[in-house]
Amino acid sequence: MDGGGRFPEPLIAAGPAGAQAGGVAPLPGAPLPGARAGAGFLSRRLPRFLRPRRASVAIPLERRVPRLVGTALVFGFFGVVGAAGFVASGAYAELVVRHGRxxxxxxxxxxxxxxxxxxxxxxxxxxxxxxxxxxxxxxxxxxxxxxxxxxxxxxxxxxxxxxxxxxxxxxxxxxxxxxREPSALWQRNGEIEVISADGTVIDRMRDGRFAALPLVVGDEANTRTKEYLALLDAAGPLKGRIRAGTLVSGRRWTLKLDGIDVRLPEAGAREAMTRLVRLDAEQRLLDKDIIAVDLRMPDRVVVRLTEEGAAARQEAQKKKPKGKGIDT
The missing domain is CATH 3.10.20.310 (membrane protein fhac)
Incomplete structure (x- = not known):
C-alpha cells in the first residue's frame, strides 16, 4: 500500500503465465482461453475414430417410449396367458370340431x-x-x-x-x-375283394353293389380272371347258372352251377365248356339228379349222381342195357 492506504495495483487475482492483464482467472478444470477453438481444429484433422465424442443429451424415458406401449404389453401378456389356457383346457379343440378352424x-x-x-x-x-x-x-x-x-x-x-x-x-x-372298372370278385381266406380284369385288387366287398360280378375263388385266381371270363363267354346259355369258378392247385377250374360241380381240364377248358353246352342242350344233363360233372377226359363225360339219383339209376339199369357216352 502507499502512504494513503491504497494498493498500488488493482485487486484482481493474477492469471497463469502469459495471461493478459486484467483477465479473469479460469476455474480449475475449465478449458483455457482458445482451447475450444484449438480442439475443434484438431478434431477436424484427426481420423473419425480418434475424434472426441460429444456428450449425449439425456432424454427422459417417457419421451423415448411410444405412448400406450406399456398398456399394450400388459394386455398382450394376459392375452397370451388366456389363449394358452383356452388351448390347454380342450375348448379350442372342441371349437375346431364343431365349427372348424x-x-x-x-x-x-x-x-x-x-x-x-x-x-x-x-x-x-x-x-x-x-x-x-x-x-x-x-x-x-x-x-x-x-x-x-x-x-x-x-x-x-x-x-x-x-x-x-x-x-x-x-x-x-x-x-x-x-x-377303375371292376370286373370280378375274388374270394380268399373267407374275404371277398373287388378286382379289375388284370387281377388288381380295387376294394373290399362292402355292400351289394358288386354282387352281380363274376366270382373267382382260390389262391392266385385273381391273376387268371381273364381266363375265367373267357369260360363264361363260352358257356353261352349256361352262363347265368354259373355262380363261381374255383382255381384248383393253380392249374384248372371247377365251376359251380346251382349245386353242381363242373370239373374242367387244365388244357382245353374252353373246348370242354363247349362240349358241356352241347350235352345239356341234347340230353338236359344238368337237369338230372347229379352233383358233379367231370370233363377232364376228352373222350367221355363222368357224372356223379345224388343218392336219390343213384338209386333211380340202379333201378333203370336193371330194366335196360347200359347207355354209351356217359359213365356214372
Whole structure:
C-alpha cells in the first residue's frame, strides 16, 4: 500500500503465465482461453475414430417410449396367458370340431364358405363316400382349403384311378375323377375283394353293389380272371347258372352251377365248356339228379349222381342195357 492506504495495483487475482492483464482467472478444470477453438481444429484433422465424442443429451424415458406401449404389453401378456389356457383346457379343440378352424370361420363369415361340391365321373362310388374320403364338410372354407391334400386323400381310394380338384370362387369345389372298372370278385381266406380284369385288387366287398360280378375263388385266381371270363363267354346259355369258378392247385377250374360241380381240364377248358353246352342242350344233363360233372377226359363225360339219383339209376339199369357216352 502507499502512504494513503491504497494498493498500488488493482485487486484482481493474477492469471497463469502469459495471461493478459486484467483477465479473469479460469476455474480449475475449465478449458483455457482458445482451447475450444484449438480442439475443434484438431478434431477436424484427426481420423473419425480418434475424434472426441460429444456428450449425449439425456432424454427422459417417457419421451423415448411410444405412448400406450406399456398398456399394450400388459394386455398382450394376459392375452397370451388366456389363449394358452383356452388351448390347454380342450375348448379350442372342441371349437375346431364343431365349427372348424378360426381362419375357416372368418372366411365363411366373409362369404367364402364351401357351400357346393360338384363331383364328375362317379359310377360305382356314392357322393357321400367321396366327401367322407376327401374330408369335406360345412366346416371348410374355400380360401383355406388344401386342394392337394384333398386330391391325395381321394387318390388313396382303391376304386379311384385318377382325380383332379379345382376351386371355383366364391364357394364351389369341382372334383373330377375316373374310377377303375371292376370286373370280378375274388374270394380268399373267407374275404371277398373287388378286382379289375388284370387281377388288381380295387376294394373290399362292402355292400351289394358288386354282387352281380363274376366270382373267382382260390389262391392266385385273381391273376387268371381273364381266363375265367373267357369260360363264361363260352358257356353261352349256361352262363347265368354259373355262380363261381374255383382255381384248383393253380392249374384248372371247377365251376359251380346251382349245386353242381363242373370239373374242367387244365388244357382245353374252353373246348370242354363247349362240349358241356352241347350235352345239356341234347340230353338236359344238368337237369338230372347229379352233383358233379367231370370233363377232364376228352373222350367221355363222368357224372356223379345224388343218392336219390343213384338209386333211380340202379333201378333203370336193371330194366335196360347200359347207355354209351356217359359213365356214372
Amino acid at each position: 378360426p381362419l375357416d370361420i372368418l372366411a365363411r363369415a366373409a362369404g367364402f364358405g364351401l357351400d357346393k361340391v360338384t363331383i364328375a365321373g362317379i359310377v360305382q362310388l356314392r357322393p357321400a363316400e367321396i366327401l367322407h374320403a376327401a374330408g369335406l364338410d360345412q366346416r371348410n372354407s374355400l380360401p383355406f382349403l388344401d386342394v392337394v391334400g384333398v386330391r391325395d386323400r381321394l387318390a388313396a381310394v382303391p376304386l379311384i384311378g385318377s382325380v383332379s380338384v379345382r376351386k371355383i370362387y366364391p364357394h364351389e369345389l369341382l372334383v373330377t375323377l375316373a374310377e
